[in-house]
Amino acid sequence: MSVVEAKVPAGFVPVYTRPKSLSEKRFTYCPGCHHGIITRLVAEAIDELGIQERTVGIAPVGCAVFLYEFFRCDFAQAAHGRACAVATGIKRANPDLIVFTYQGDGDLAAIGAAETIHAANRGENITVIFVNNQIYGMTGGEMAPTTLPGMRTVTTPEGRDVRITGYPLRMSEMLAQLDGPAYITRQAVFDVRHVQMARKAIVKAFKNQIEGKGFSLVEIVAACPTNLHIPPVEASRWVTEQALKYFPLGDLKVRD
Amino acid sequence: METGIVFAGFGGQGILLAGKVLARAAMEEGFEVTWLPSYGPEMRGGTANCTVVIADEPVGSPIVDTPWILVAMNGPSLERFSPRVAKGGLIIVNASLVSQKVERADVRILLIPLNDIAQELGEPRCANMVALGATVRGLGLFSLDPVLVAMEEELGTRGREKLVEVNRQALLRGYSFLNALR
Amino acid sequence: MKVLMRGNEAMAEAAIRAGCRCYFCYPITPQGELVEYMARHLPRHGGVFLQAESEVAAINMVYGAAAAGARTMTSSSSPGISLKMEGISYLAGARLPAVIVNVMRAGPGLGNIAPAQGDYFQATKGGGHGDYRLIVLAPSTVQEAAELVMLAFDLSDRYRVPAMILADGMLGQMMEPVELPEPILPQMIPPKPWALTGAKDRAPNVVSSFDLDPYRFREILRALWEIYREIERNEVRWEEYETGDAELVLVAYGTMGRICRTVVRQARREGLRVGLFRPITLWPFPSEPLRELSHRVPVLLTVELSAGQMWEDVRLAVEGRAKTPFYGELGGVVPTPDEILSEVKRYVRG
Numbered sequence: 001m002s003v004v005e006a007k008v009p010a011g012f013v014p015v016y017t018r019p020k021s022l023s024e025k026r027f028t029y030c031p032g033c034h035h036g037i038i039t040r041l042v043a044e045a046i047d048e049l050g051i052q053e054r055t056v057g058i059a060p061v062g063c064a065v066f067l068y069e070f071f072r073c074d075f076a077q078a079a080h081g082r083a084c085a086v087a088t089g090i091k092r093a094n095p096d097l098i099v100f101t102y103q104g105d106g107d108l109a110a111i112g113a114a115e116t117i118h119a120a121n122r123g124e125n126i127t128v129i130f131v132n133n134q135i136y137g138m139t140g141g142e143m144a145p146t147t148l149p150g151m152r153t154v155t156t157p158e159g160r161d162v163r164i165t166g167y168p169l170r171m172s173e174m175l176a177q178l179d180g181p182a183y184i185t186r187q188a189v190f191d192v193r194h195v196q197m198a199r200k201a202i203v204k205a206f207k208n209q210i211e212g213k214g215f216s217l218v219e220i221v222a223a224c225p226t227n228l229h230i231p232p233v234e235a236s237r238w239v240t241e242q243a244l245k246y247f248p249l250g251d252l253k254v255r256d
Numbered sequence: 257m258e259t260g261i262v263f264a265g266f267g268g269q270g271i272l273l274a275g276k277v278l279a280r281a282a283m284e285e286g287f288e289v290t291w292l293p294s295y296g297p298e299m300r301g302g303t304a305n306c307t308v309v310i311a312d313e314p315v316g317s318p319i320v321d322t323p324w325i326l327v328a329m330n331g332p333s334l335e336r337f338s339p340r341v342a343k344g345g346l347i348i349v350n351a352s353l354v355s356q357k358v359e360r361a362d363v364r365i366l367l368i369p370l371n372d373i374a375q376e377l378g379e380p381r382c383a384n385m386v387a388l389g390a391t392v393r394g395l396g397l398f399s400l401d402p403v404l405v406a407m408e409e410e411l412g413t414r415g416r417e418k419l420v421e422v423n424r425q426a427l428l429r430g431y432s433f434l435n436a437l438r
Numbered sequence: 439m440k441v442l443m444r445g446n447e448a449m450a451e452a453a454i455r456a457g458c459r460c461y462f463c464y465p466i467t468p469q470g471e472l473v474e475y476m477a478r479h480l481p482r483h484g485g486v487f488l489q490a491e492s493e494v495a496a497i498n499m500v501y502g503a504a505a506a507g508a509r510t511m512t513s514s515s516s517p518g519i520s521l522k523m524e525g526i527s528y529l530a531g532a533r534l535p536a537v538i539v540n541v542m543r544a545g546p547g548l549g550n551i552a553p554a555q556g557d558y559f560q561a562t563k564g565g566g567h568g569d570y571r572l573i574v575l576a577p578s579t580v581q582e583a584a585e586l587v588m589l590a591f592d593l594s595d596r597y598r599v600p601a602m603i604l605a606d607g608m609l610g611q612m613m614e615p616v617e618l619p620e621p622i623l624p625q626m627i628p629p630k631p632w633a634l635t636g637a638k639d640r641a642p643n644v645v646s647s648f649d650l651d652p653y654r655f656r657e658i659l660r661a662l663w664e665i666y667r668e669i670e671r672n673e674v675r676w677e678e679y680e681t682g683d684a685e686l687v688l689v690a691y692g693t694m695g696r697i698c699r700t701v702v703r704q705a706r707r708e709g710l711r712v713g714l715f716r717p718i719t720l721w722p723f724p725s726e727p728l729r730e731l732s733h734r735v736p737v738l739l740t741v742e743l744s745a746g747q748m749w750e751d752v753r754l755a756v757e758g759r760a761k762t763p764f765y766g767e768l769g770g771v772v773p774t775p776d777e778i779l780s781e782v783k784r785y786v787r788g
Contacts, residue, residue: 053636053639056506065648068642068644072637072642073637073642074643075644075646076646077644077645077648078501078528079501079525082498082525085494085498086499086505088488088495089460089498089501089502089505090634092460092486092488092499093503093506093507093508094508094635097506097636114492117491118490
């Protein structure tokens with residue numbers, strides 16, 4: 001599928017072009033989903049740092065399962081939750097590579113919690129992009145470990161009852177307790193200012209790896225309008241009004 | 257020719273080491289050999305045994321129905337393994353720790369106060385080597401020389417000269433014990 | 439020069455000599471000596487030794503290292519191998535070469551740590567999900583264990599199919615003299631143009647077992663099964679011992695194979711015409727030579743440390759041309775040669 005590039009009229013300078021690290025493949029994310037923004041930010045960071053030719057990405061199982069089609073760099077597809085272990089294997093085998101994982105909340109915080117915690121604790125010199133949209137998107141909107149109390153999902157039709165299924169898991173806070181990680185931060189992309197902040201955080205997380213500082217994780221609180229069953233603008237508002245109450249933004253750990 | 261030797265006792269009595277030294281000596285003498293330990297969740301303090309098979313063709317089964325020699329370093333080992341010893345075989349009993357009688361008339365029995373001898377030598381832990389010395393003599397396949405070399409290699413020489421020397425004495429005592437008996 | 443080594447240690451040393459430079463593990467008995475040996479020796483060769491948080495993580499680290507083009511291995515014992523099965527299926531699907539050592543113990547469940555052969559089905563019939571095979575090699579001596587580890591790396595690289603060494607607690611724990619194979623030279627490892635090394639001056643490489651299009655995925659799997667057919671044509675290995683005039687042939691692999699060798703010797707001493715057929719590759723299974731044998735040998739007695747798993751492959755190969763009785767022990771109990779010999783005597787008389 002090729003993208004038709006708009007013709008630039010004489011005298012005009014294009015300021016918003018496709019990052020070099022992205023392929024021509026059109027994203028498969030739903031309209032209004034924050035994944036699209038985040039995927040693009042990762043590509044921009046790779047471009048900015050000039051590391052495309054030595055970057056290896058790990059695609060998760062979840063909404064970003066096709067990630068390897070979107071990027072112009074080497075990619076491994078990991079089993080659900082195992083991205084940090086796969087990244088460890090790649091990075092240890094070839095430390096010259098820049099290795100990143102891109103995982104959702106089900107992948108990273110439920111089935112892959114052990115792999116994530118231990119990679120962080122080892123201070124594995126990798127970059128982790130963690131998209132927290134409080135739901136299993138691809139499989140049809142089931143409860144995630146990050147699902148908010150009272151939030152309706154297909155597996156909590158009456159809303160998440162914390163007495164039955166526990167509380168939203170604050171993965172970044174947990175990881176920030178460990179001595180291993182170099183950088184743990186929580187960002188969002190619901191408006192331009194936050195997109196720019198998230199972009200800076202992602203660049204920093206990759207730069208840390210280049211400088212050998214160790215495990216860096218950027219959590220991004222995102223919206224899934226499809227499974228919230230609300231329009232994209234409302235979904236963004238939902239992030240600010242609901243999700244951020246449980247997942248406050250900001251740096252949780254910065255080791256310099 | 258295929259000869260099985262079982263060393264058995266408490267964990268910590270150097271059972272596995274005695275077997276390893278014998279296996280290594282047999283290998284250096286050009287025999288085919290296997291050493292098979294019992295292994296369990298206990299690191300120390302449980303029961304331990306190992307089986308060494310020495311042969312002149314590749315060893316098939318590393319476990320033996322009827323060992324030719326049994327070294328019983330404690331009472332439970334004697335009870336467990338003595339019924340299996342081959343007719344005409346040899347049972348070396350640690351007389352320091354074992355009081356019960358061996359109910360076998362068709363095997364040779366050698367009572368050695370292994371721990372007392374080790375104590376005399378000033379190293380209680382070398383009872384296993386006294387037993388091994390007697391085993392080598394009873395086996396009659398090769399002299400004690402390769403066993404002395406194998407023991408040194410197993411123990412390592414770095415800063416352990418004293419230990420090697422006392423184990424050497426232990427092997428010699430065990431070897432000559434059977435001699436004296438005859 | 440021969441050295442006295444445990445099976446577990448010999449397999450570790452052989453892996454290093456085969457050029458394995460990335461090893462990931464999780465502790466479990468009875469393969470602990472393999473882990474310890476790697477921890478001591480692999481870093482000295484510039485290799486990566488990493489104790490993972492679980493078997494699941496360890497096999498996925500293997501997946502990553504293999505994707506990066508390294509010769510890589512993991513080892514475990516039965517319950518741990520069950521946990522690795524997810525990752526093994528992914529390795530097979532993504533066509534990644536890797537070596538997995540299973541030092542089998544008795545199961546199901548936690549079972550115990552005594553030697554057993556109850557993982558034959560798991561190793562040879564898939565084990566994980568989906569349509570795939572592993573190359574499965576079953577050593578019966580410490581010497582053979584070292585040699586088959588070297589072979590496992592070669593075959594796995596050549597066909598891009600993961601290879602499993604199916605050993606057991608007895609082989610892992612026992613010591614035997616071993617003549618270690620010469621280390622391979624780095625240039626002997628085949629080039630891996632598919633590996634993830636950074637997309638510099640080439641199109642990006644993708645290591646994946648994923649394709650949503652059934653027709654396209656079918657073609658990928660058809661190609662994979664072509665490879666499996668090629669392996670079946672080229673890589674079948676087995677050993678026959680005293681089968682020439684045999685009236686009964688024992689069929690046994692691994693530890694049971696060597697114990698049956700003693701049974702053959704004892705039987706022959708008593709004038710019984712008994713032989714041994716020992717599969718070395720469990721997949722591909724030596725069906726053809728076994729079929730040949732069934733034309734002239736009236737009884738093929740399968741002996742396993744299981745309730746009869748390889749036995750099914752034996753019967754499939756023989757297709758009723760000979761009697762195919764079974765003798766096995768369960769729960770980690772290892773039959774002695776005498777016990778097997780009494781079973782043999784039910785079928786042959788001197």
